[in-house]
Amino acid sequence: MREPILSVxxxxxLLGGRRGFLRKTVLPTKAVSGVSLDLHEGEILALVGExxxxxxxxxxxxxxxxxxxxxxxxxxxKSVAGLPxxxxxxxxxxxxxxxxxxxxxxxPWWNIGRxxxxxxLIQGMKDAAARMERVRAMLAAVGLDPESARRYPHEFSGGQxxxxxxxxxLLLQPRILILDEPTSGLDxxxxxxxxxxxxxxxxxxxxxxxxISHDLSVVERLSDRVAIMHLGKIVETGFARDVFxxxxxxxxxxxxNAAPRLTGRRTSDGLSAVQTASVGAARRA
Ligand SMILES: Nc1ncnc2c1ncn2[C@@H]1O[C@H](COP(=O)(O)OP(=O)(O)OP(=O)(O)O)[C@@H](O)[C@H]1O
Ligand SMILES: [Mg+2]
Numbered sequence: 001m002r003e004p005i006l007s008v009x010x011x012x013x014l015l016g017g018r019r020g021f022l023r024k025t026v027l028p029t030k031a032v033s034g035v036s037l038d039l040h041e042g043e044i045l046a047l048v049g050e051x052x053x054x055x056x057x058x059x060x061x062x063x064x065x066x067x068x069x070x071x072x073x074x075x076x077x078k079s080v081a082g083l084p085x086x087x088x089x090x091x092x093x094x095x096x097x098x099x100x101x102x103x104x105x106x107x108p109w110w111n112i113g114r115x116x117x118x119x120x121l122i123q124g125m126k127d128a129a130a131r132m133e134r135v136r137a138m139l140a141a142v143g144l145d146p147e148s149a150r151r152y153p154h155e156f157s158g159g160q161x162x163x164x165x166x167x168x169x170l171l172l173q174p175r176i177l178i179l180d181e182p183t184s185g186l187d188x189x190x191x192x193x194x195x196x197x198x199x200x201x202x203x204x205x206x207x208x209x210x211x212i213s214h215d216l217s218v219v220e221r222l223s224d225r226v227a228i229m230h231l232g233k234i235v236e237t238g239f240a241r242d243v244f245x246x247x248x249x250x251x252x253x254x255x256x257n258a259a260p261r262l263t264g265r266r267t268s269d270g271l272s273a274v275q276t277a278s279v280g281a282a283r284r285a
Contacts, residue, residue, distance in 0.1 A: 003077050004038035005208055006062070006095070006176060011035045011071035013054075013061050031057040033232035034071070039176065044202070044209040046219040046240065048255070049229030055212045058229070059178045062210070063097050064088030096174035100181040102161040105168065106153045112164050113149030119171050138167045141204065143197060159190040163197065170205060180212045195222060216259040220244050228252045 012035075017028025031054045039045050047055050060066040062073060064085060073081045080091045099105065107115055116138065117131040125131050136146035142163040148156070156164060162182065169177065182198065183191040195218065202209060213219050219226060220240060227237040228249065236249040247253045 002041065004074075005041045005076060006039040006210075007072075007074040007077075008035055008037045008058075008062065009072040009074070011058070011061065011073065012069050013057050013066060014069045015057065015066075030232050032061060032068075035229075035232070035234050037227050037234060037237065039208055039210060041175075041208055042202070042206065043224045044211055044222055046211045046213060046223035046226045047229055048214060048216065048219055048226055050214065050255070053229040054232040055229055056180055059097065059180055059210065059212055062092075063095055063178060064092045065097075093172070094175040096169045096172055096177055098165065098169060098177055098179045098182050100184045102158070102165040103153050105165060106161075108153050111150050111152050112156075112168075116149070116164075116168050116171055119168060123172070134171065135167075138171055139164075141170070142167045142201070157190075158186055159194060162186070162194050166197070166201065170201065174207070176208045176210065178210045178212070181214075182211075183215075183218065191218070198222075216244075216256065228255065 011032055012030060013032040014028035015031045016026065018026040033054075035054075035058060037045070047058065049055055057066060061068050064080070064083070067085065067088075068081055071081065072079050075092065075094065080088060083091060106112065110118075113132060113135055116135040117128070120131045120134055125134070132149070135149055139146050139148060144160065144163050144167070148160075148164075153161065153164070179198070183194050186194060198209070199222070201207060211219070211223060223240045225238065226240050226243050227234045228243070228251065229235070230249075230251045236243060236247065236252045238248075243252065244256065247256055
């Protein structure tokens, strides 16, 4: 097999410790504890686990937003761990984060054309007309009207905002996206269109996804492999179909038993709205 695009080796991250003066010392939480995983080019690896299991912390550490306490992170086989945060972030430009709050990274006072073009300017693209051309093409690529470059963040729906934020990130030419609950807070039918868009963009821009989610019905359909996280550790990893059919770890079985799911897998044309509507029905039942 080819070398993984990203490797995490025995990574540990401690959070929130304080040495007290008058108050007592607060011991840090081991939010990530000896985690290893490989991400192969072009795949979708789902990171699944209950709230507080350390998924976001792991994602932020891979991005370089959080310093690791032990372990290594390799991008194309080269270590990017142990660098100061600003250097680490630059070394990891190929990795971008898709926040669950799509509006968070958009300036409310700028039309989105200006916000998106700004990213290109920072990358050194000097020609304003060329920048706007790229922005319009990217808006079209994520299924938005290029004319919407003139609109402001509050003039978009939740689903459209996810598209805008994906366009902003894709202009940075990432190779790996860390998607942290990318469809949370969206209606079922909108979720399906966003997930289909993600499948489409992955192919079109040759992307690799680390997909953080606790929605097992989505994970089962979307991911190639899954890693199950529990109390800061990865307790099980494997091909999605194997893990869902024959969970080995007791925690994975618990997770699967707790979540009603439908059988059936991703098709070549992605998720249909009908399928997802029935997932919605199953979850409400
Ligand atoms: N800034 C912080 N200071 C101290 N502890 C923190 C901090 N951020 C997170 N934690 C703790 O680290 C652990 C992992 O948190 P994390 O946010 O990574 O979990 P998660 O799996 O992303 O959860 P969720 O599904 O709710 O988003 C939790 O026990 C959490 O309370
Ligand atoms: Mg989280």
